[in-house]
Structure formats: structure tokens, C-alpha cells
Amino acid sequence: MEFRYLPMTDTDKQEMLDFIGVDSTEELFSDIPATIRLNKELDLKPPANEAQLKQELTELANKNAHVKKYPSFLGAGVYDHFIPSVVDHVISRSEFYTAYTPYQPEISQGELQAIFEFQTMISELTALPIANSSMYDGGTALAEAVTLSAGVTRKKKILVSKTVHPESREVIATYAKGQHLEIEEIDDKDGMIDLDQLSEKLDDSIASVVVQYPNFFGQIEPLDQIKEQISAHKKTMMIVSSNPLALGYLTPPGEFGADIVVGDTQVFGIPAQFGGPHCGYFATTEKLMRKVPGRLVGQTTDEDGKRGFVLTLQAREQHIRRDKATSNICSNQALNALASSVAMSSIGKQGIREMAMLNMKKARYAKKQFEAIGVAVLNAGTFFNEIVVKLPIPVKVVNEKLFQKGIIGGYDLSKVYSDKEGQMLLAVTELRTKEEIDTLVTEMGAIING
Amino acid sequence: MVNQDFPLIFERSKVGRTSYSLPALDVPDMDLETEVEAKFIRKELAALPEVSELEIMRHYTGLSNRNFGVDSGFYPLGSCTMKYNPKINEDVARLEGFSQLHPYQDTRHIQGALEMMYDLQSALKEITGMHEISLQPAAGAHGEWTGLMMIRAFHEANGDYQRTKVIVPDSAHGTNPASATVAGFESVTVKSNEQGLVDLEDLKRVVGDDTAALMLTNPNTLGLFETDIMEIKQIVHDAGGRLYYDGANLNAIMGYTRPGDMGFDVVHLNLHKTFTGPHGGGGPGSGPVGVSKELEPYLPKPVLVKKDDQYEFDYHRPQSIGRVKPYYGNFGIYLRAYTYIRTMGAEGLKKVSEYAVLNANYMMRKLEKEYVLPYPQHCKHEFVLSGKKQKKLGVRTLDIGKRLLDHGYHPPTVYFPLNVEEALMIEPTETEAKETLDGFIDAMLSIAVEAKENPEVVQEAPHTTVVKRMDETTAARKPILRYTK
Numbered sequence: 001m002e003f004r005y006l007p008m009t010d011t012d013k014q015e016m017l018d019f020i021g022v023d024s025t026e027e028l029f030s031d032i033p034a035t036i037r038l039n040k041e042l043d044l045k046p047p048a049n050e051a052q053l054k055q056e057l058t059e060l061a062n063k064n065a066h067v068k069k070y071p072s073f074l075g076a077g078v079y080d081h082f083i084p085s086v087v088d089h090v091i092s093r094s095e096f097y098t099a100y101t102p103y104q105p106e107i108s109q110g111e112l113q114a115i116f117e118f119q120t121m122i123s124e125l126t127a128l129p130i131a132n133s134s135m136y137d138g139g140t141a142l143a144e145a146v147t148l149s150a151g152v153t154r155k156k157k158i159l160v161s162k163t164v165h166p167e168s169r170e171v172i173a174t175y176a177k178g179q180h181l182e183i184e185e186i187d188d189k190d191g192m193i194d195l196d197q198l199s200e201k202l203d204d205s206i207a208s209v210v211v212q213y214p215n216f217f218g219q220i221e222p223l224d225q226i227k228e229q230i231s232a233h234k235k236t237m238m239i240v241s242s243n244p245l246a247l248g249y250l251t252p253p254g255e256f257g258a259d260i261v262v263g264d265t266q267v268f269g270i271p272a273q274f275g276g277p278h279c280g281y282f283a284t285t286e287k288l289m290r291k292v293p294g295r296l297v298g299q300t301t302d303e304d305g306k307r308g309f310v311l312t313l314q315a316r317e318q319h320i321r322r323d324k325a326t327s328n329i330c331s332n333q334a335l336n337a338l339a340s341s342v343a344m345s346s347i348g349k350q351g352i353r354e355m356a357m358l359n360m361k362k363a364r365y366a367k368k369q370f371e372a373i374g375v376a377v378l379n380a381g382t383f384f385n386e387i388v389v390k391l392p393i394p395v396k397v398v399n400e401k402l403f404q405k406g407i408i409g410g411y412d413l414s415k416v417y418s419d420k421e422g423q424m425l426l427a428v429t430e431l432r433t434k435e436e437i438d439t440l441v442t443e444m445g446a447i448i449n450g
Numbered sequence: 451m452v453n454q455d456f457p458l459i460f461e462r463s464k465v466g467r468t469s470y471s472l473p474a475l476d477v478p479d480m481d482l483e484t485e486v487e488a489k490f491i492r493k494e495l496a497a498l499p500e501v502s503e504l505e506i507m508r509h510y511t512g513l514s515n516r517n518f519g520v521d522s523g524f525y526p527l528g529s530c531t532m533k534y535n536p537k538i539n540e541d542v543a544r545l546e547g548f549s550q551l552h553p554y555q556d557t558r559h560i561q562g563a564l565e566m567m568y569d570l571q572s573a574l575k576e577i578t579g580m581h582e583i584s585l586q587p588a589a590g591a592h593g594e595w596t597g598l599m600m601i602r603a604f605h606e607a608n609g610d611y612q613r614t615k616v617i618v619p620d621s622a623h624g625t626n627p628a629s630a631t632v633a634g635f636e637s638v639t640v641k642s643n644e645q646g647l648v649d650l651e652d653l654k655r656v657v658g659d660d661t662a663a664l665m666l667t668n669p670n671t672l673g674l675f676e677t678d679i680m681e682i683k684q685i686v687h688d689a690g691g692r693l694y695y696d697g698a699n700l701n702a703i704m705g706y707t708r709p710g711d712m713g714f715d716v717v718h719l720n721l722h723k724t725f726t727g728p729h730g731g732g733g734p735g736s737g738p739v740g741v742s743k744e745l746e747p748y749l750p751k752p753v754l755v756k757k758d759d760q761y762e763f764d765y766h767r768p769q770s771i772g773r774v775k776p777y778y779g780n781f782g783i784y785l786r787a788y789t790y791i792r793t794m795g796a797e798g799l800k801k802v803s804e805y806a807v808l809n810a811n812y813m814m815r816k817l818e819k820e821y822v823l824p825y826p827q828h829c830k831h832e833f834v835l836s837g838k839k840q841k842k843l844g845v846r847t848l849d850i851g852k853r854l855l856d857h858g859y860h861p862p863t864v865y866f867p868l869n870v871e872e873a874l875m876i877e878p879t880e881t882e883a884k885e886t887l888d889g890f891i892d893a894m895l896s897i898a899v900e901a902k903e904n905p906e907v908v909q910e911a912p913h914t915t916v917v918k919r920m921d922e923t924t925a926a927r928k929p930i931l932r933y934t935k
Contacts, residue, residue: 328632
């Protein structure tokens with residue numbers, strides 16, 4: 001046996017060939033026409049033994065500067081948060097991570113119940129009654145919400161605020177092409193959606209308005225005023241993308257009348273891991289329950305009347321509806337939803353509010369410190385854990401110098417907003433210490449002042 | 451009182467219990483309520499659980515004991531490639547130099563991560579014979595849609611706006627027609643012939659100048675190699691359509707033939723099937739796409755490139771279909787696939803396919819004695835039986851699947867593909883030992899005997915699981931989708 005994952009022995013192979021009645025395994029491949037047979041060995045690196053490969057990949061990992069080695073103020077949709085140790089211990093249980101989608105409820109009660117609990121937690125945070133079992137990520141969840149709104153309202157035009165994550169907006173644009181939807185963007189004003197422009201562009205032809213809360217710049221959008229404008233138009237939906245940690249403190253979008261709330265639970269128990277896999281969530285109203293993309297777990301009973309859980313309302317899904325399906329999602333992010341459930345259970349009812357407040361307080365401390373040294377902090381509205389600072393020199397230059405001091409600086413807004421030259425988006429999570437914040441401010445001050 | 455023997459985490463909750471230990475507030479405290487308008491402050495806390503740390507571990511350990519993974523036992527789910535998930539992969543994915551990277555870090559500081567991605571792309575290009583790869587799509591279905599969007603962009607660039615139809619075989623995965631719809635196409639079905647392969651005459655009938663693409667998996671969902679693949683390719687290409695390869699079944703052919711060599715224009719791969727990314731109870735997956743030279747300009751952006759020995763992202767892709775996912779895809783799954791490919795090499799991957807096919811043929815020949823085998827030729831990595839003989843005795847395929855649970859096996863895929871009555875689709879994979887296959891074969895044969903002699907025991911199965919068959923009708927009619935106190 002040369003490969004540890006392949007248990008076939010010579011004796012096994014011979015016995016099996018004899019039973020099948022062929023001389024060699026080659027005969028089993030005789031249906032592949034000669035013209036397309038690969039007549040060479042694949043050109044790949046030679047097989048590596050376990051110790052050697054682990055060593056090599058550890059060295060490769062060590063080539064990267066990571067956020068546990070360098071204090072990082074990068075956020076912009078992906079955050080460095082505290083992950084309780086229990087999370088990895090639970091998701092490392094191979095009954096969970098080596099399982100398939102729970103199509104056989106009798107032997108999948110563990111996964112099904114865990115997802116039912118996840119749905120409940122998301123429902124609690126968003127204040128909407130229905131949450132699905134997960135989506136790929138916050139960006140594609142938002143794109144699915146947009147296509148759902150167009151399908152339900154039978155309208156083709158969607159208004160998206162420029163204060164929504166730029167990469168989510170790009171994903172929406174790609175999905176929209178497939179569905180022939182028209183996307184119009186609403187400008188930002190002082191880091192918030194421009195309400196006047198929204199009012200001008202809103203009319204009865206709009207399927208939905210897409211906003212983010214807190215938005216890409218960290219600001220708390222006025223969902224009440226946005227909803228009021230939307231309500232004046234028949235059927236038009238309010239779609240909100242929300243950082244679920246912020247909802248530990250903020251009024252949930254469901255209470256403001258959001259029709260669909262989506263986002264990413266990366267903030268709960270999922271490491272940044274270069275942007276994926278994270279975990280999208282999707283919550284909505286009773287009315288839209290049968291339009292929800294992806295899998296739903298429901299409670300029921302077995303033949304003996306005992307409580308149990310099953311995948312339900314599957315008539316919505318691709319494997320039943322095929323070309324009539326409104327979403328093609330099949331695999332989701334179940335294991336990451338489990339990680340987030342464990343993190344949410346661990347942080348708990350009181351802890352989530354406390355954690356959200358820690359973020360808010362530390363971000364406010366950073367704001368105050370920047371202002372104290374004369375660095376302008378833009379946007380006057382209420383914010384969660386991100387601030388935008390205005391720098392007299394390019395963000396790229398500042399970040400390079402910060403890195404030399406052992407700090408990963410913020411996100412350069414000029415990369416995607418042409419009117420935001422010199423603007424840096426900084427995230428301050430509960431993991432950033434006072435000392436790290438002070439060092440950042442001091443170093444940035446020194447860089448700016450040459 | 452609910453009749454249950456395992457509480458929900460919310461039912462374990464008790465006011466005052468905690469299991470969190472947050473970082474300290476080391477900056478001056480402040481009153482947030484003076485700054486945040488009252489209407490934005492949550493009035494009622496989200497009812498998350500209040501439990502101790504041990505209770506969390508007991509809860510989830512208990513749940514894991516009520517679950518079944520590949521490490522628990524044999525999982526011959528056809529089309530799902532439930533092979534062993536190597537443990538070194540999990541260790542590599544958890545190295546902080548990989549797991550703690552932020553997607554917006556300066557690419558010069560994360561060259562190790564980009565090198566791995568680039569190397570994985572190169573390996574997948576070689577394995578599939580495609581010209582270029584994008585790792586971005588999040589899962590198989592996402593890759594399908596991405597591929598179709600590229601085909602659409604290609605046709606539109608040629609002024610071929612009338613190509614609105616995607617042809618899918620009657621045996622296709624459900625995601626194929628759904629992806630076609632989401633990409634804005636209409637699906638057209640092509641029939642299978644008596645050998646279970648694409649019916650060339652029917653294909654000639656359905657292709658035309660409205661054909662955008664044919665989606666095919668080869669071997670197909672019956673586990674049969676489409677021997678006429680070069681004729682199929684010719685017919686579709688002659689009509690101006692493009693050929694899409696659903697990579698779900700790649701495990702059968704690695705090192706033997708390649709989608710690129712068969713003439714496919716777009717390929718998606720399921721890193722969580724062939725390349726051992728764990729299924730995770732439903733995800734996360736990863737669904738890279740490969741394309742021919744002709745379709746390269748349409749790849750999602752950004753594209754990872756190597757310039758002067760430095761890896762970076764190329765955003766200047768004017769013909770790109772755009773971004774299909776935030777950031778750069780499911781990086782954590784790439785690490786697992788990469789570790790696997792490096793463990794196996796060319797020699798190992800070819801053996802993977804050799805043994806996957808040998809195992810499937812062995813089981814098929816053992817089981818055809820008692821179960822109807824609709825297509826008698828050699829299969830590839832999986833095969834489909836029909837339970838119609840047992841159905842006549844009052845035992846449905848569903849019952850057979852449930853009876854297998856009593857034997858400690860995960861059932862095969864049932865009632866798919868749709869073109870086989872009472873289908874049982876079995877994919878053993880190469881990581882299973884002969885003794886395991888023999889045990890499963892014995893169980894299947896004993897169930898066939900039970901169907902004749904004692905059908906009730908099969909019809910009423912399972913008998914040994916923590917719950918019995920569930921009332922799915924009520925679940926759908928009166929949905930309860932969350933816990934309420």
C-alpha cells in the first residue's frame with residue numbers, strides 16, 4: 001500500500017478483477033475512446049509524505065504576515081474578532097464536518113437541530129421570523145435577495161446605495177446580468193445614503209432598495225426614514241445587509257420593517273481566512289417564506305410522536321424544481337453556520353450586547369485619539385466599530401509605513417471611490433487593545449507629519 | 451411537554467449563566483446612550499442562549515453523536531463522492547499564516563497564500579486540460595452559473611444574442627437546469643438512448659442557432675462514460691454552441707482523460723468532492739471553473755497572475771463577467787484540496803480513479819444478482835440500480851435506504867437520476883476497503899431477501915436510529931422554522 005488513503009491491496013485487486021471477469025483495470029476504462037486518452041502522466045509535483053508536506057506548507061504559511069502577528073485595523077466586511085476555544089473543538093468533531101447534507105433525518109438529527117438553532121439565533125438577531133440554513137456569504141446572499149425581490153414584485157429595477165459594500169455591489173451587478181435586472185446606485189452623502197436622491201429615484205417601478213446597516217463606512221443608516229420613503233411605493237421591498245454583531249446592540253432591521261435582512265456571520269467564530277469560507281445568512285418575513293433560497297430546517301415529529309427535525313419546504317429548491325427554481329444554490333456553508341452557532345451560544349444573550357458595546361467604545365476611543373492629534377475623522381453620524389479618517393497623503397503610502405512599524409493599517413477607500421482620495425477606513429474590534437490603538441495613532445501622526 | 455430526548459440549546463438556557471470571556475474594556479468607559487439615538491438602540495436583547503461552557507460542549511457533543519459522517523461509516527452516496535477527508539488537510543487549513551489573513555492585506559505581504567493559490571490553479575489546469583482556471587466560485591452550482599455566464603458573455607461578444615437555450619440531458623443534476631435559469635437561459639432536455647448515453651439523434655434535433663451550450667457530466671450520472679463524446683462535441687460546436695463540463699464526476703477519470711481533451715469549453719470542479727474538501731454537513735464547498743483559451747477573457751475578476759516572480763491580482767479584465775463572490779473565493783477549501791493534490795501527485799490521483807472505478811464495478815457485479823441493473827456495461831466511479839423488482843413486492847427504494855440505516859450505513863442516493871425507475875445510485879469511492887464493500891453488499895443482499903420473505907421489516911425501517919421516519923408532510927404544511935418559548 002503506497003498511499004495511505006487507498007486501502008486497495010494486490011490481493012483485493014486480484015479478487016475483485018476475477019469476480020468482475022476482467023484481466024485488468026484497464027479493461028474497465030476501455031470505453032474511453034483512444035483519441036481522448038491521456039497518454040502521459042499528469043505533470044504535477046511528486047507525492048509528498050506527511051511530515052515533509054506539513055513542514056513545507058508551514059513554511060509557506062510563515063511567509064504571510066497575518067493578523068495575529070500584526071495588530072490589524074482592517075475591516076471593510078471581514079473582521080478580527082475573538083473566537084471562543086469551544087468553536088473549533090465542536091466543528092472539529094468529524095461526525096459534523098465529514099457529513100453530507102442532512103437528507104437522511106434519522107441519522108442527521110445532530111446537524112439538523114444545530115441548524116434549526118442557527119435559524120432561531122439569526123431570527124432573534126434580525127427580528128424577522130424566518131431565517132434559512134445559510135448562504136455562501138453576505139455578498140451572494142444580498143444578490144439572491146435582490147433577485148428574489150425582482151421575482152416577487154415582478155419589477156426589474158433595483159436601487160442600491162453606494163454605502164453598501166463595493167464587492168457586494170459588484171456581485172449584485174453580475175447576478176443582475178443573468179436576470180436582466182437594472183441596477184441603479186444611490187450616491188453617498190457624508191458617509192450615508194443620500195436620502196434626497198433616494199426620494200427622487202424611488203417610484204413604483206422599483207423592486208427593492210438595498211442598504212447596509214451599519215454601512216460600509218461604519219455609519220448607522222436611518223432605516224426608519226428609508227422605510228418611510230419605501231412604504232409610499234406599492235410592493236417595493238427594503239433589503240438590508242447587516243453585520244449581525246452590531247445587532248447585539250442596535251435595533252434590528254426587522255423592527256424597522258425590512259423585508260429581507262442578509263449578512264455574514266463571519267463575526268461569530270469564523271476566522272478571516274483570506275475572505276472565505278465565511279457564512280451568509282438570509283432572514284425574511286412569513287410572507288416570503290416559500291420564496292427563500294437555500295435550505296430550511298423545520299421541526300416535526302417522528303412516527304412515535306417524538307420531536308425531530310427535517311429539511312423542509314424543499315419544493316422551492318433546485319433538485320425538485322430544476323429549471324423552475326428561482327435560485328440554484330445547493331451546497332451552503334453548514335459547517336460555518338455551526339461555528340457561528342457555537343460562538344453565539346458561547347457569547348450568549350448578555351455577552352453579545354457587551355461585545356458589540358466593546359467594539360463601539362474602542363472605536364470611539366480611537367476616534368477621539370485621532371481628533372486629539374488633528375487627524376480629521378469624517379462622517380458625523382452614529383457609527384458601529386469603523387471610522388473614516390482623512391489623511392493628507394495617500395493611504396497606500398501610510399499603510400506601507402505602518403507595516404514597517406508592525407501594524408496592518410486600514411482600507412484605502414480611494415481604491416473604489418474616486419472621490420475619497422486619502423480616506424482610510426479603520427476597524428476597531430474588541431481585540432484591539434488601548435496600547436495598539438495608541439500606537440496606531442502615534443505612528444500615523446508621525447507619518448503624516450513626516 | 452414536547453416528547454423529546456434531546457433538548458434544544460435554548461431549553462438548556464438559564465438566566466445568569468455565561469460561558470463568555472471577552473477582552474477587557476481597557477479604554478475609558480463612556481455612555482453610548484448619550485450618543486446613539488434611542489430609536490437605534492435595541493430594546494429587548496436577542497434571546498441567545500445563556501449556558502455554561504461545559505453545557506455547550508455536552509450539547510454539541512450530544513448532537514454530534516446524533517449525526518453520521520464519513521468517519522462514522524460507509525457513505526456510498528452517488529454523485530457526492532463521500533471519500534475520506536484527510537486530517538493533515540484540516541491542520542494545514544488552521545495554520546495561522548493561512549487562517550488569519552485578511553483579504554485586503556497588501557499582496558506583497560501574503561505571497562505564500564497567493565503562491566499556494568497559483569500552484570493549485572496550475573495543478574487543476576493540468577488535471578482538467580483547460581487553458582485557465584478561476585478559483586472564485588463558492589460551490590459547484592455557483593461554478594455552473596459562473597460558467598454559463600461566461601458562455602453567455604462569449605456569445606454576446608460575437609453578437610449571438612439569439613443563443614438563449616441550454617441543453618441538459620434528462621439524467622442531469624438538478625442544479626444544471628436551475629443554473630441555466632438563473633443565468634437567464636431556457637433549458638432544453640436531450641433524451642438518453644437505450645445504453646443510457648446521450649441520444650445523438652435527439653441531440654441533432656434539439657441543437658440549433660439558439661443553442662448556447664450543452665451541459666454534460668462525463669461519466670454521466672448513470673456512471674457511464676459518454677463514448678460518443680467527440681461526436682457530441684462536433685454536433686454542439688457545429689451548431690455554434692459551447693460545451694460545459696459538470697465536474698461532479700471527475701473522480702472517475704483523473705489521469706485517464708481530461709475534459710479539455712474531450713473538447714469541453716468550460717469546466718467546473720467540486721473541490722469538496724474529488725479533492726477531499728469535507729462536506730461539512732452541507733458546505734462550505736468550492737467550485738473553481740476552468741476555461742478554454744477562447745473563453746479566458748470572460749473569467750470572473752480579479753484573476754490571479756504571476757509577474758516577475760510576484761503574485762498579484764489582475765483587475766483590468768474589460769471583458770470579465772465581473773465578480774461572482776466577494777474577495778477571492780473559499781480559500782480555506784483551496785488549502786485542503788492543495789494539500790491533497792500534493793499528497794497524491796500524478797501517480798496517486800490516477801490510482802484514485804482506477805480504484806474508484808474498480809470498487810464500483812465490483813459492487814455492481816455483486817449486486818446485479820438481486821437488483822435490476824438497467825445498463826449492463828462497465829461503469830465508472832458509480833452505478834445505478836433499479837429497485838423495481840423489490841417494488842413489486844411492496845418494498846420501495848426509500849425503504850431499502852432506510853433499512854440500510856439499521857446496518858450502520860448511509861443509504862445511496864435514491865430516486866436519482868430521474869430516468870431510472872426506483873433508482874439507487876451507488877458511489878463507493880476509492881478510500882473504502884474491500885471488507886467494507888463486502889459488508890455493504892451483504893447488507894443489500896440480505897435486504898433483498900427480506901423484501902421477499904419479511905417485507906414489513908424493510909417497510910418499517912429504520913428500527914435502530916434515535917428517531918424513526920419523520921412526518922415531513924406536516925413539516926411542510928405547518929412549518930416551524932425556529933424555536934419559540
